[in-house]
Amino acid sequence: xxxxxxxxxxxxxxxxxxxxxxxxxxxxxxxxxxxxxxxxxxxxxxxxxxxxxxxxxxxxxxxxxxxxxxxxxxxxxxxxxxxxxxxxxxx
Numbered sequence: 001x002x003x004x005x006x007x008x009x010x011x012x013x014x015x016x017x018x019x020x021x022x023x024x025x026x027x028x029x030x031x032x033x034x035x036x037x038x039x040x041x042x043x044x045x046x047x048x049x050x051x052x053x054x055x056x057x058x059x060x061x062x063x064x065x066x067x068x069x070x071x072x073x074x075x076x077x078x079x080x081x082x083x084x085x086x087x088x089x090x091x
Contacts, residue, residue: 014059
């Protein structure tokens with residue numbers, strides 16, 4: 001994440017359903033073979049998002065209005081080159 005001075009209007013978002021319990025992750029089963037997982041021989045299981053969380057995200061996304069320039073800005077990948085000073089950058 002990089003600091004930015006860009007402001008977004010989120011006053012239209014209903015946040016009553018979003019509490020600590022909503023954001024708590026699900027516990028996944030731990031694998032027994034820690035050495036194989038450490039060496040990258042087995043992949044760790046990923047939790048899939050539920051349909052309820054996908055629908056809630058779609059509602060939040062629809063409530064936030066972005067201009068075309070803001071959409072383009074948020075889609076770009078942030079990268080630094082030699083000589084770039086992130087503490088001096090202004091977005």
